[in-house]
Amino acid sequence: MSDRASTVLLRFGPMIYGPTVLFALGEGAVIPLIPVIAAQMGAHVATAALVASALVVGQLWGNIPAGWTVARLGERLTMAIAGTLSIIGVLGMVLAPALGVFTASVFLIGFCAAAFGLARHSFMTTRVPLAFRARALSLLGGTFRLGMFVGPFIAAGLLAVFGSELAAIWFFGGCLAATVLLVLLGPDPERLIGAEPEAAGDEPIMAEDTGEAVTGSIPTAALRRAEGGRDGVFKTMWRYRRVLSRLGLAAASLSAVRSARQVVLPLWGVSIGLDAQTIALVVGVSGAIDFALFYASGQVMDRFGRLWAALPAMILMGAGFLALAFTHDLASAELWFGVFAAVLGVGNGLSSGILLTLGADVAPKADPAPFLGSWRTLTDAGGAVSPLLVSAITAIASLSIAVGAVGVLGFVGALAFVRWVPRFVPRDVPR
Structure with a gap:
């Protein structure tokens, strides 16, 4: 990484990466305990799963309004407001008198x-030079992975010390308070890092004049006036419907395959008769491999192009799922489970930051936030639907067929990336 890249990324530490780690640490500590607390409040297994899904549903519903808020209030104020409202949600979880209030707090x-998340994505889109955009966004994804990886261990330690799940929720509240203070009292990123000159002079990256989004740039006042002011969220969705319905759906397939991994591995371990400790160890090793490779993805994208990270990741995960589907009844099923869990960890690690980077690449240069809200809604929807599809196919047919279907989806997504990345991101080779 060049000196300039190192300098800029270090300056992002206290204002972007620091708050991300804090938020993810707290969230990672609480997420595994949500169904447990719901069950303690009287929920059945299916209801507890529904309560846990309120977090994903809330994220889906929040992307579009978040695009509107960032576009009008700015990234820093949006992050502060989101952190403050999250503290209210934490208090609701702690003090909830009924399951409905607890669920609403999780949704919030x-x-x-x-x-x-969208505020951070928008900020990085408009202020990171294209030459090392992928590394910056992969590092952002890596900080989130760090928090989600370490958070459950912190929760386990708090449970051992205090004997109550509420301790993890209070820990989340403390992380949120520190996040808000860091955002409000730390250096103002919008003043320290202004318009990126080389981005402002970029020519459109579309291979043809299709009216699609182009590489993100700085939403300066002059540029906004020249383009007729801001577009609303829904107008932005309609204007860039082609890129969203093509490259956006390819990105959603990647999100779906990633999400399936989190569901399939524990289920597969149970189905072949492994105990909980062994399953946790295999899943933990897969997660460790995933985390170890997050920065490699950014290096590949910046040096060789976006497709060279997206394509190997999708092929690896697709092949891993498809091959795993044929090992269920083998005598060495446990060995193959460990092998393909590691393969999926490698594929997922190599995909770190891809969705953030592609979204930044194709965001409209004048005002990226509304577009990124739509982009993130698509990718989050892919991640939310995938576990439901695995569950439905397993109920109708078998787990092996469901896993094989996820593998096929991985290959279909790889073909979609091959088809659409060169069209919408033709400057895929670093300058």
Whole structure:
């Protein structure tokens, strides 16, 4: 990484990466305990799963309003508001007198997580030079992975010390308070890092004049006036419907395959008769491989192009799922489970930051936030639908067929990336 890249990324630490780690640490500590707390409040297994899904549903619903908020209030204020409202959600979880209030609080936290995430994405889109955009966004994804990886261990330690799940929720509240203070009292990123000159002079990256989004640039006042002011969220969705319905759906397929991994691995371990400790160890090793490779994805995208990270990741995960589907009844099923869990970890690690980077690449240069709200809604929807599809196919046929279907989806997504990345991101080779 060049000196300039190192300098800029270090300057992002206290204002972008620091708050991300804090938010993800708290969220990662609470997420595994949501169904447990719901069950303690009287929910059945299916209801507890529904309560846990409120976090994802809230995130889905929050992306579009988050795009509107970031476009009008700015990234820093949006992050502060989202963090403050999340504290209210934490208090609701702690003090909830009934399951409905607890569920609404979980929904609110998911809603605010969408705004927090989109604000960071929009900020990086408009202020990171194209030459090392992928590394910056992969590092952003890596900080989130770090929090989600370490958070459950912190929750386990708090449970051992205090003997109550509420301790993890209070920990989340403390992380949120620190996040808000860091955002409000830390250096103002919009003043320290202004318009990126080389981005402002970029020519459109479309291979043809299709009216699609182009590489993100700085939403300066002059540029907005020249383009007729801001577009609303829904107008932006309609204007860039082609890129969203093509490259956006390809990105959604990647999100779906990623999400399936989190569901399939534990289920597969149970189905072949492994105990909980062994399953946790295999899933943990897969997660560790995933986390170790997050920065490699950014290096590949910046040096060789976006497709060279997206395509190997999708092929690896697709092949891993498809091959795993044929090992269920083998005598060495446990060995193959460990092998393909590692393969999926490699594929997922190599895909770190791809969705953020592609979204930034194709965001409209004048005002990226509304477009990114739509982009993130598509990718989050892919991640939310995937576990439901695995569950439905398993109920109708078998787990092996469901896993094989996810593998096929991985290959279909790889073909979609081959088809649409060169069209919408033709400057895929670094300058």
